[in-house]
Amino acid sequence: MSNDSSQSPPDRRPLIAFAWLWVGAPLVYGLYELVQKATQLFTG
Amino acid sequence: MSPPVAPAGWSRWLVPPAALSVHLSIGQAYAWSVFKPPLESSLGLSGTQSALPFQLAIVMLGLSAAFGGTFVERNGPRWAMTVALICFSSGFLISALGAATEQYWLIVLGYGFVGGIGLGIGYISPVSTLIKWFPDRPGMATGIAIMGFGGGALIASPWSTQMLESFGSDSSGIAKAFLVHGLVYAVFMSLGVLLVRVPRSEKPVEGAPSAFQGPQVSARGAVRTPQFWCLWVVLCMNVTAGIGILEKAAPMITDFFADTSTPVSVSAAAGFVALLSAANMAGRIGWSSTSDLIGRKNIYRVYLGVGAVMYALIALFGDSSKPLFILCALVILSFYGGGFATIPAYLKDLFGAYQVGAIHGRLLTAWSLAGVLGPLIVNWIADRQEDAGKHGSALYGLSFVIMIGLLVVGFVANELVRPVDARHHIPAPREETADVERQQPESA
Numbered sequence: 001m002s003n004d005s006s007q008s009p010p011d012r013r014p015l016i017a018f019a020w021l022w023v024g025a026p027l028v029y030g031l032y033e034l035v036q037k038a039t040q041l042f043t044g
Numbered sequence: 045m046s047p048p049v050a051p052a053g054w055s056r057w058l059v060p061p062a063a064l065s066v067h068l069s070i071g072q073a074y075a076w077s078v079f080k081p082p083l084e085s086s087l088g089l090s091g092t093q094s095a096l097p098f099q100l101a102i103v104m105l106g107l108s109a110a111f112g113g114t115f116v117e118r119n120g121p122r123w124a125m126t127v128a129l130i131c132f133s134s135g136f137l138i139s140a141l142g143a144a145t146e147q148y149w150l151i152v153l154g155y156g157f158v159g160g161i162g163l164g165i166g167y168i169s170p171v172s173t174l175i176k177w178f179p180d181r182p183g184m185a186t187g188i189a190i191m192g193f194g195g196g197a198l199i200a201s202p203w204s205t206q207m208l209e210s211f212g213s214d215s216s217g218i219a220k221a222f223l224v225h226g227l228v229y230a231v232f233m234s235l236g237v238l239l240v241r242v243p244r245s246e247k248p249v250e251g252a253p254s255a256f257q258g259p260q261v262s263a264r265g266a267v268r269t270p271q272f273w274c275l276w277v278v279l280c281m282n283v284t285a286g287i288g289i290l291e292k293a294a295p296m297i298t299d300f301f302a303d304t305s306t307p308v309s310v311s312a313a314a315g316f317v318a319l320l321s322a323a324n325m326a327g328r329i330g331w332s333s334t335s336d337l338i339g340r341k342n343i344y345r346v347y348l349g350v351g352a353v354m355y356a357l358i359a360l361f362g363d364s365s366k367p368l369f370i371l372c373a374l375v376i377l378s379f380y381g382g383g384f385a386t387i388p389a390y391l392k393d394l395f396g397a398y399q400v401g402a403i404h405g406r407l408l409t410a411w412s413l414a415g416v417l418g419p420l421i422v423n424w425i426a427d428r429q430e431d432a433g434k435h436g437s438a439l440y441g442l443s444f445v446i447m448i449g450l451l452v453v454g455f456v457a458n459e460l461v462r463p464v465d466a467r468h469h470i471p472a473p474r475e476e477t478a479d480v481e482r483q484q485p486e487s488a
Contacts, residue, residue, distance in 0.1 A: 009053020019061035022235050023068060023192070030198030034318050041315030041370075 047120025050241035062239035063170030063189035071196015082213035097155040104160025106412035113405025128166030135159020136226030143219035172401030180252035182389040187332030194325040260396035280410035281454030286380025287418030331382025348455040363437040
């Protein structure tokens with residue numbers, strides 16, 4: 001019989017965090033630039 | 045290539061970032077305008093000529109999504125994302141060669157033709173997989189991915205601008221910028237290729253319905269149903285109405301308030317365009333997620349019905365109130381984005397998850413037509429009105445009436461959507477899924 005603990009799936013949370021950071025970081029940069037430009041509607 | 049099956053314990057929350065890595069990249073297409081002025085000055089091109097790579101890319105997007113959808117379904121998302129990565133990045137590399145040697149046709153071929161294939165295959169690559177992973181929230185899942193396409197331009201526009209400032213706007217600088225784009229996007233998209241997996245079973249989530257619940261229709265069968273063509277009209281009308289504003293947003297807001305005590309400056313108009321982009325993106329995730337709660341038909345009633353009311357408000361009172369004009373335009377653009385993002389889930393409701401990616405690809409031909417129709421209507425009418433001596437908001441009144449008419453046509457088409465007739469259903473739609481646990485059926 002195989003050992004139960006050896007079959008437990010690996011913890012994916014670090015990979016999930018990395019993957020979301022990978023796509024999230026440039027998106028935050030884009031949104032920051034967008035907000036900077038959008039404020040010109042009220043200040044320009 | 046067989047679809048990559050998720051190992052036991054694979055999280056479905058790894059699939060949206062995989063999809064986003066592709067959509068955020070290919071969304072760069074909407075930031076092409078950054079390259080237009082330097083190309084025109086360094087290669088001596090006209091505005092029409094410098095738009096050619098973008099226009100060809102959008103045509104190729106529609107064609108490759110329509111004709112490549114079946115291959116995407118057959119070979120799986122990793123194959124599709126790999127093709128998208130190779131084509132999109134190669135497009136930039138070929139363009140870099142074109143700029144370095146001052147051979148403009150290479151830029152058209154690279155960015156427009158080769159890169160355009162990457163756009164189409166990349167756009168549809170994660171749709172079917174996301175729907176299978178999120179059978180309980182297909183609208184939200186596809187909304188996240190398709191939001192990425194809107195977000196891609198937000199990233200690329202300032203990034204490309206800064207790169208051209210660093211490298212210079214001559215042909216050598218443009219070549220370097222294209223080269224960096226090709227390499228960086230290849231690395232960025234590789235996350236999607238590496239992470240994407242199809243679920244092991246039809247029920248990747250405990251307690252959620254199967255994505256294959258209900259009738260299943262093949263892509264070939266779907267285009268023979270009136271439902272497909274009703275949705276084609278719905279998408280075409282919704283996109284046309286949105287592009288009608290998006291295309292001329294900056295001159296439109298300037299013209300509307302030119303004769304008032306509070307005219308809109310050039311920088312304020314640029315801010316308005318940026319705000320519309322935000323509404324477009326927010327609508328993709330917001331409205332598409334809402335459709336999971338209130339239903340697909342109802343959300344399109346909102347897009348098309350309330351959209352028509354918004355256009356009517358702009359036409360009647362827009363020039364008397366700037367906040368009202370801005371608010372209505374933002375709502376219309378959020379519906380424009382929402383319409384794009386919700387359509388895969390609507391297709392899944394009607395035709396099942398079996399070949400939803402391929403069906404979605406075929407439906408995107410509506411986008412190609414709308415991309416021509418929307419700007420054509422607004423620009424042509426504005427030019428004619430100007431020739432007739434009109435100015436200000438009067439340039440757009442007739443366009444808005446036409447947009448309201450188009451939205452009503454879309455509304456009626458949505459009302460005509462009924463469940464697909466049983467003669468179009470296929471009996472055993474399982475051979476192309478990675479259903480490795482099907483041999484151990486769960487109790488219903």
